[in-house]
Amino acid sequence: MSVRAGAGSSLTALISLILLYVLLIILVLVFAGQVLGDLSFTRSSAGAAVIIIAIVFPLLLLSFVIINLVRLIRQRAVGRPGARFKSRLLLFFAVVVLLASVPQAVLSVNFIRAATDAWFSAETGHAIRGAQDITLAFFGQKQDDLKSFVDSRFLSGLLEGLESQPGRVWERIKGVNPEIDSMQVFDPLFQETHFAGPEEFRIPSLRAAASRDGQITRESAAAVSFLLVRTSYAPRGLDGSKYTVMFSMGLPAGFDATAGRLADALEFFVQLELFQSNFVIAIALFYAFFAVPLMLLSVLVSFFLSEEIIRPIVSLEEATRRIAEGDFSIRILSRRGDELSTLVDSFNRMVSELARTRTKMIQTEKIAAWQEIAQRLAHEIKNPLTPIRLAAERSLRKYESSSSDFDSVFRNSVKSIVGEVDNLNALLTEFREFSRLPAPSLQQVALRPIVEEVAATYGQQSRHTIATDGVPDQFTVDADPGQLKQLLVNLCKNALEAMPDGGEIRIAADVIKKGEDTFGRIQVEDSGPGIPSEHQESIFKPYVTTKRHGTGLGLAIVERIVFDHHGQIWFETQPGVGTTFYLDLPSAADQSDEGQE
Amino acid sequence: MLWPHCSRTDSRKSLVKGFSGVFLLLAASTLPAQLQHQAIIQPTSDYLSVSMTVAGAEVEALFETLHEGMRVRVEYRIRISYPRDRPLRLLGDRLLREFRPSVEARWDPFLAAYVMVEDDGTTFSYADEATFYADLFSLANYRIPWSAIRREPGLVVEASAEYTPIVFVPGLSILSLFAANRSDSSPWSRHILDPWVADP
Numbered sequence: 143m144s145v146r147a148g149a150g151s152s153l154t155a156l157i158s159l160i161l162l163y164v165l166l167i168i169l170v171l172v173f174a175g176q177v178l179g180d181l182s183f184t185r186s187s188a189g190a191a192v193i194i195i196a197i198v199f200p201l202l203l204l205s206f207v208i209i210n211l212v213r214l215i216r217q218r219a220v221g222r223p224g225a226r227f228k229s230r231l232l233l234f235f236a237v238v239v240l241l242a243s244v245p246q247a248v249l250s251v252n253f254i255r256a257a258t259d260a261w262f263s264a265e266t267g268h269a270i271r272g273a274q275d276i277t278l279a280f281f282g283q284k285q286d287d288l289k290s291f292v293d294s295r296f297l298s299g300l301l302e303g304l305e306s307q308p309g310r311v312w313e314r315i316k317g318v319n320p321e322i323d324s325m326q327v328f329d330p331l332f333q334e335t336h337f338a339g340p341e342e343f344r345i346p347s348l349r350a351a352a353s354r355d356g357q358i359t360r361e362s363a364a365a366v367s368f369l370l371v372r373t374s375y376a377p378r379g380l381d382g383s384k385y386t387v388m389f390s391m392g393l394p395a396g397f398d399a400t401a402g403r404l405a406d407a408l409e410f411f412v413q414l415e416l417f418q419s420n421f422v423i424a425i426a427l428f429y430a431f432f433a434v435p436l437m438l439l440s441v442l443v444s445f446f447l448s449e450e451i452i453r454p455i456v457s458l459e460e461a462t463r464r465i466a467e468g469d470f471s472i473r474i475l476s477r478r479g480d481e482l483s484t485l486v487d488s489f490n491r492m493v494s495e496l497a498r499t500r501t502k503m504i505q506t507e508k509i510a511a512w513q514e515i516a517q518r519l520a521h522e523i524k525n526p527l528t529p530i531r532l533a534a535e536r537s538l539r540k541y542e543s544s545s546s547d548f549d550s551v552f553r554n555s556v557k558s559i560v561g562e563v564d565n566l567n568a569l570l571t572e573f574r575e576f577s578r579l580p581a582p583s584l585q586q587v588a589l590r591p592i593v594e595e596v597a598a599t600y601g602q603q604s605r606h607t608i609a610t611d612g613v614p615d616q617f618t619v620d621a622d623p624g625q626l627k628q629l630l631v632n633l634c635k636n637a638l639e640a641m642p643d644g645g646e647i648r649i650a651a652d653v654i655k656k657g658e659d660t661f662g663r664i665q666v667e668d669s670g671p672g673i674p675s676e677h678q679e680s681i682f683k684p685y686v687t688t689k690r691h692g693t694g695l696g697l698a699i700v701e702r703i704v705f706d707h708h709g710q711i712w713f714e715t716q717p718g719v720g721t722t723f724y725l726d727l728p729s730a731a732d733q734s735d736e737g738q739e
Numbered sequence: 740m741l742w743p744h745c746s747r748t749d750s751r752k753s754l755v756k757g758f759s760g761v762f763l764l765l766a767a768s769t770l771p772a773q774l775q776h777q778a779i780i781q782p783t784s785d786y787l788s789v790s791m792t793v794a795g796a797e798v799e800a801l802f803e804t805l806h807e808g809m810r811v812r813v814e815y816r817i818r819i820s821y822p823r824d825r826p827l828r829l830l831g832d833r834l835l836r837e838f839r840p841s842v843e844a845r846w847d848p849f850l851a852a853y854v855m856v857e858d859d860g861t862t863f864s865y866a867d868e869a870t871f872y873a874d875l876f877s878l879a880n881y882r883i884p885w886s887a888i889r890r891e892p893g894l895v896v897e898a899s900a901e902y903t904p905i906v907f908v909p910g911l912s913i914l915s916l917f918a919a920n921r922s923d924s925s926p927w928s929r930h931i932l933d934p935w936v937a938d939p
Binding site for chain 1: 807808809810845847848849850905907908911913914
């Protein structure tokens with residue numbers, strides 16, 4: 143017979159926990175990567191799946207935790223070995239998880255709050271807005287400069303000769319206003335006639351045709367951006383036909399990108415400023431969204447670990463219980479390598495040693511018992527042999543001497559011999575009964591009729607009374623009726639013999655509870671002299687008697703019957719007052735109305 | 740009334756903080772949608788034309804949002820369905836395709852104009868507020884070619900518009916999980932067509 147401790151039966155649970163943990167980590171990575179990025183992925187089927195898993199996962203974990211908790215509560219209710227210890231371990235683990243999680247959560251949320259407060263303070267806002275204002279002011283200045291230039295009354299003079307010598311015109315313009323970066327000239331048919339400046343500033347003729355005089359636009363081409371304005375020039379002698387001139391003023395390199403980044407930063411800042419409190423709450427809830435499953439998973443791990451820890455202990459408890467029941471074949475299996483396995487190995491060695499010792503003890507006890515029985519029997523048989531021999535020898539002497547009183551001596555001698563032979567027969571009968579006491583055949587037995595029968599048999603002696611009114615009419619015990627009667631007879635005989643000058647015997651019964659078990663308690667009380675203290679320890683031993691003609695088996699038989707009924711017997715005695723024997727016999731019947739201890 | 744605009748009246752300091760803000764968010768989410776739309780579904784031989792005009796968005800709040808540097812978004816949702824056969828009619832129409840043309844708008848301080856960007860990247864700028872507002876909240880002649888949907892009698896076209904008063908920048912998109920920028924949607928309008936009637 144073996145009990146398994148710390149074996150690999152929990153491998154499935156371990157793998158499940160690892161899978162759950164990996165799933166949680168994947169969820170955190172996927173969701174955390176997207177949640178601060180673009181949440182539009184939640185509209186996709188994959189995103190929806192992630193959302194569903196993220197919602198179902200904690201519920202799944204919660205249900206696992208609840209199932210395990212309910213199981214633990216049930217285990218505690220039925221008193222499963224180790225359940226209380228497991229609860230305590232679980233509580234410790236949970237406390238540890240909480241102790242670790244709470245500061246982390248507080249720290250994380252406060253860190254985010256502090257970070258958002260610090261990074262997006264009012265000063266930061268002023269800086270971003272100020273930067274945008276400066277950029278806008280610079281941009282506006284450039285626009286104003288260009289506008290002033292094209293609105294200038296000197297411009298028409300500068301453009302003189304544009305149709306014939308545009309190169310010289312461009313030189314004059316650059317001389318007057320070096321800020322102008324390009325000049326593109328179109329004839330009245332919007333055919334380009336001249337371009338001066340960086341090639342990136344050149345625009346298509348259609349674009350020029352679509353614009354209006356004096357309208358300033360911002361253009362972007364390749365990596366540059368510039369301001370563009372259109373003006374018209376009517377050369378003399380062309381019947382009012384006008385040339386179109388596009389002037390450009392370049393903006394600093396990266397102006398568009400910087401302006402775009404500023405706009406984005408401002409947008410982000412304004413939104414964060416607007417929703418900062420919600421953002422912190424959202425982050426906290428998001429944290430909880432994954433922290434709670436993590437905590438639940440930790441609790442599940444706690445269940446697993448506590449089960450792993452208590453399993454050897456439960457095995458030990460079960461093994462000790464079986465040993466207590468007499469099963470010395472029990473052994474505990476365990477994994478090698480840890481301290482618990484060392485303990486288990488020690489336990490197994492101890493059990494083996496106990497089994498060997500017990501076998502030796504039993505053998506020794508058997509030999510001792512047989513030796514004692516042999517001595518007792520020899521003693522008890524030898525005792526009557528002496529008076530038998532004396533009586534026979536006396537009769538023989540009278541007969542050989544033809545004594546006149548031979549008849550009377552012979553009669554007395556034969557009577558004496560017959561009496562001693564009767565004693566020997568009684569002794570051997572009782573011995574046989576003790577040795578052949580059968581296993582009890584348990585049934586529900588009403589106690590009162592048996593008690594009354596015993597009282598009727600032994601209560602007839604004039605100097606003794608047996609009171610049975612302490613036994614309720616409906617009182618029953620689970621016992622063998624014959625053995626129960628013998629038990630009561632022996633106790634009553636023992637009491638009667640202890641009170642040769644008369645006395646009272648009181649028999650009572652009651653129902654008691656010991657934990658969850660119900661017992662029927664029978665009391666047999668006498669008013670005798672009590673049991674001397676030197677005999678109190680040995681009164682249940684066979685062949686121990688204080689009476690001249692006692693066999694010393696009466697109380698031994700009583701104890702044997704009680705033992706076979708899985709009951710208990712003990713006594714209370716007081717010199718000069720009397721002795722009370724208590725017998726607790728297991729009872730399946732509910733007689734709780736009749737009394738409880 | 741949309742919550743973000745309510746909270747940004749005179750000063751940002753007046754923002755309802757903490758959990759009371761969340762409570763207000765939840766309370767606002769129970770308010771009935773005020774956005775309305777009109778849809779004109781016009782089948783032609785080559786395509787199905789859908790035009791929509793949306794009303795109900797708060798004008799003042801819209802321009803305030805734009806001038807603070809944020810963007811707004813209008814999404815037009817068009818569902819093309821067909822009725823199921825009689826035994827399965829209780830399950831509703833069978834969705835064939837869904838189209839979601841959208842526009843995002845912002846204020847460009849350099850251009851001093853409202854810039855509207857369609858989902859295909861087409862950009863428009865408006866100096867005039869009224870024109871910008873009208874264009875933002877209208878979908879003109881959105882064409883769904885018959886090749887994209889099956890042309891059968893009993894075609895069901897459902898239309899709705901969703902107005903997002905603040906488009907979150909990505910770093911704050913987590914707030915959309917908590918409906919901080921609760922979008923407003925117009926009720927779905929349902930149009931049952933028989934495209935063969937319009938077929939010349």
